[in-house]
Amino acid sequence: MTKTIPVQKNDYIEVVFEDLTHDGAGVAKVDGYPLFVKNALPGEKAKIKVIKVNKGYGFGRLEEILEESPYRVDTPCPIYKECGGCQLQHLSYEGQLLAKEKQVRDVLTRIGKLENVKVHPVLGMSEPWRYRNKAQVPVGEREGGLIAGFYQQRSHEIIDMEACMIQQEKNDEVVQAVKRICTKYGVTAYNEQRHKGSLRHIMARHGQVTKEVMVVLVTRTPDLPNKERIVKEIVEAVEGVKSIIQNVNSKKTNVILGDETRVLWGEEVIYDLIGNVKFAISSRSFYQVNPAQTKVLYDQALSYAELTGEETVIDAYCGIGTISLFLAQKAKKVYGVEIVPEAIADANRNAELNEIDNVEFAVGEAEVVIPNWYKEGIVADVLVVDPPRKGCDDALLQTIIEMKPKKVVYVSCNPATLARDLRILEDGGYRTVEVQPVDMFPHTTHVECVALIELK
Template sequence: MKCKVGKICGGCAYLSKSMEEQASIKKAQVEELAQRNHLKLRVGDVLTAKNTTHYRNKVIVGFAKNKGKVYSGLYAAKSHRVVACQNCMMHPDIVNKIIVKIEELVSSMKIELYNEKTRTGLLRHVLIRYAHKTDEVMVVFVTSKKMFPSRRNLVNALVKEFKEIKTIVQNVNPRNTSIVQQDETILLYGDGMITDELCGLKISFSNRSFYQIHSEQCEVLYDMARKMCDLTKTDTVLDTYCGVGTIGLTLASSCKSVTGVEINPDAIENAKLNAKQNNIKNAKFISMDSTRYMMEAKKFRNHYDVIILDPPRAGTTKDFIEASTSLQPKKILYISCDPKTMMRDLVMFRQKGYMTNKIELVDMFPFTEHIETVVLLSHKKADSYIHIDVEFGEGEGKIPVDSIAKRAEAYKPKEKVTYKMIKEYIEAKYGFKVHTAYIAEVKRDLGLPMYDAPNAVEELKQPRKHPTPEKVEAIKDALRYFAVI
């Protein structure tokens, strides 16, 4: 496949390779990572996509000027340089058309472009989200400040020409950062969301919520997840890093309950709406950091039969792994868009007794270096078992019950002898009291085990007193009585 800016853009590293070649390379890379981390994993064949172009449902474009003329395009790899591109083969056709129109409007309305070096100007990026099943489009103007001249005319011109546009928002990002969006979003048109169909469900999402980039392959991924989890109607599921709730909601009909956890409050509101509009009543969603929630679950000893995690590219945390495995779920399903961080995490899961022998691959990103990986972890089981038949009773080959009772009594742990017991014995028998320090001194002289007291001091304020010979003998008598000596 040929692209005029492919070498400059760098977004599609495998543009010159066939799908078979891409699949082979990606599988080999995962196998190498597994070997490097000493993980004995069988790597499955890549589930390739039917649609390998025009699949991206989220597009971010930048704007720049060349000899005074505004142009739009994609960011060159590992840079903030905008590469002119009006007809990217990975973007849906409608998205490409909207980008061209926005470029024209930005130029004609003289909307000031943001300059990262001087930190001046207004328009930083335009983000477009597309719902493949419904053809709904969301346009997000990312600006450096709230004041947005001509925005009303800009919005009117776009919605007049493109009936697919269901909502337009402005996201305000005044920070000096490479992160595209920040917290403040201003509604310009529509209700701030678009709705797609996924695995037979209506899924709505807003501008800052996560949604898998390849909708059709997402259905392949979730179908695989459903089969791997193999849920029963009594299973409870914890879906961490849940985004707008897609994984948990697609599994809800197969289990008793689903709890979704996500740090992004906007995504959680979307998830609650998605449950409601699909009439799913056994799912609840909580806005909290997934690691923090897992540690709280450990604290309160919550039980989940299946824990699912689909973390960002950085992977999950050590605390998450320790807490999740302490809950002893039957299964842990791990979905990752970065095999490198997944392998790192699988090593830690293995140390906690949760292992897998196979990793599945789904190509969510045709023509790129990226691959989605899925593993099902379960608690390590015994390698083998020994079966022994034992008969109790009287007669040849049988074990007498009385004999077992006697042996059990012989092996019964001795009652712990405390200083209080020794002091009470001496007072009852001899009529005087002994100090704890005297008992400790006698034990020390006899070479008995001693333990540091938590309130011990390095230096005494007064000289230590020693027990009289009479008290020494009384203490030894008590120690003999309790079978300490």
Template sequence: MAIKNRHSDSKKKNQDNTANRILRTGQLVTLEITGLDDEGFGTASFEGKKVLIAGALPGETVSFKVTHCGARTAFGETVTILSPSPYRMASSQCTIAACSNCPLISMNYQAQLDLKHRCIEREIRTFPSLRAVPVHDVIPSPRPLNYRNSAKLVVAGTFRSPIIGIYRRNSHDVADIASCPLHHPLINRIVDVVKEGITKGKVPVYNPRTGTGFLRYLVVRVSEHSGRAMVVFVTARRSYNEIHHLAKYIQRLVPELDVAVQNVNASEGNVVLGQQDHFITRDHALIDELGDVRFSISPRSFFQVNSGSARIIYEKVREWSALTGQEMVVDLYCGIGGISLFLAGQAREVHGIEYVDAAVADAERNARLNRVHNCSFEAGDAAELLRDHIEDGAEPDLIVLNPPRKGCDRKVLETAAASGPGRIIYVSCSPATLARDLDILAGLGYRTLEIQPVDMFPQTPHVENVALLVDARSEINNQAPSMTGSSRKQLQQRKKKGVSA
């Protein structure tokens, strides 16, 4: 996109905005950007209509092309930057114009961190119960670029001219994203070689309009620790020869490839992975490490895309847990057991609860891999399983909440608070749902002491947060929030008898 002096184009700006007061698709319009939305679109207003503009930063005046015009919201793509933001970098770190998955990549990194901090503050201060809570500066990612250790990519085009990339916004067109600056370099190498292999092997590419072909998606994972890789070829049907030869071709040119698998997905929806895995290699999983914990990563395992920032988050949770070796911990939404295993060495016992059966199987496998014997994992509804633990006499000293973006159901928060842990640690990828849930917990007797943001997704508007809460209903908890449940009971009994602590 071009950058021009604002004043030299003032006449053109006036023509744009006065020629026609109704936005139409394809129209060129000039507006001043007043903010960013949650997806990184520059926000502006035109005759009362909200306008979301890709590629624009707050404080800029841009000329943009209207790409879609709805009843209340219009969308556009920046064509010319008439007055650039002082935080815009002199040269772009990305040359993939058709991709908008990293909308902040033109903004210098410190400005990104400041922007995310203001976003978190805005959401948290919405609630009176949270207005005094300290929100620390955002901890930067160890690697602002090339940090993504996994990629789920669409395969399109033909075998003569394959395209591997992502869907454009609001479209089924695929944008080729070769040499993505967010991907680990090994992912980019593999994508290039897969394209070559598709062409050389004449591998039929799936066409969703006609239903012909069979190669639909490419999933690549990289172990940050070992530098080894996994490739998953997602196909519309089982086809041994073409995929087998394609995998062997990649292994010859990319010796770091340890795991190759064909996944069959015949569904017509946008879910990437199907339920059938056919392994081409002897190895079926990658081994990665975060700190002193090892993880077995299978084709469908969930693993944080930014290993460096994930380690920072897990270490912060361990620090704020203040465990002494005597505590019982419940890890809700435990996934493949990352936080559970980080805490196991300093706790008496850890119980992980997760809704997805496959994730629980991964967590149990990871516990065995690390020779951890004080962790147990269950699959099911978080509130119901936590209630079962309480009814069986378990008294958690610490509850860790790490829900998906939508946050926790109120029933989960009520059950967690009713179980009376001395501390709750909440890990969230959504400032809005975090603020909502912390306010609910405040009403249930838990006071938020502090919030630590961590930049898990550089070049995007997304940010992770870790929040520490204590039981404000009990003076005992405020004095010694790391006490075990049995110790708190004994102290409460002594206080009732009038015995000094």
């Protein structure tokens, strides 16, 4: 017998919200039927309008809050409701940390069937604003010149912004200067429908410790009218600029960077430090956007690894060597593997930069390279994984189970895939000891975790 949906489109109803979705919407249930409502918070009673009804769930619009959450706050950002960059500014920072801890606990129980794993309170920031060291914003045009900002939620409408509350101020300065200077010299914005126009994106990178700045202009074609004048004025306008790069992306795509990169002025890289480890950062480098919390995250990984100087460590998904180089300071030998050749080139350069010689990096898929190392007799005492959002490849998980390192330290940017992978490792003879969430992205729904896993 088919269950009747208890609400219809355009109904006005009163609900009480009991949870948040992974993208920050409030969840209310009517006779067990979930309704997702943006900007609502758990514990709130509200009047909503039902705007969409699907078979298993629906969506509503918040009309009036009848009983407010004690964690609700006024949002300081003037474009918060339109912009898609943040999802949780209306929730106090204390409330955000509690919600993220609950999210981690819930997925470990629901997906991983792990009910007795210790989940620590989330490690948050003392100052959770202005933390991002990298801006990359699409460029558009309105009467009077260029605009740049994040897309409106679920659209490709650009919300022009003067400042972003989670960007370091220097990045705002770069974006405003490039908009003004490129408007002055008649640079056109890229139009994705017609595949015409020139400037697609503005990227700014800022070294939090070194204060060095990189400006990247992403264009549709190699031609950039008045290039020399534009470069000269950017250098004059933005203090600390060490590198101005042009990236050419001629494809019809949502991917930001194209294959061709050229230095217009200054250096190819800028530098920054996490702790006492120095990194060279190119326009294409993956480098954590919140360096203060990255140190918190890596210190936690290092603490769980409990290195004495005698261990062999394998770092799967090593990127530009950030975790590898942290671990190498305390390990006998570290092997890192990463599928992106440019990242491995950066990793080798960073090892050289820091005069760290007990690391070895390889290009390839972790699930292919690590079994080959195992056949060659390279066995990890500690294995560290820091996979993309999709989690670990199944072949890598099976290799870990076969290799039997005493300890696995799992750094995760997606609690759901972490829970899935922990279940596989548990079934393969491992025990999840504890999980430490770290808030790398305040005011968004994202949460990073470090999990300690030991051989039973």
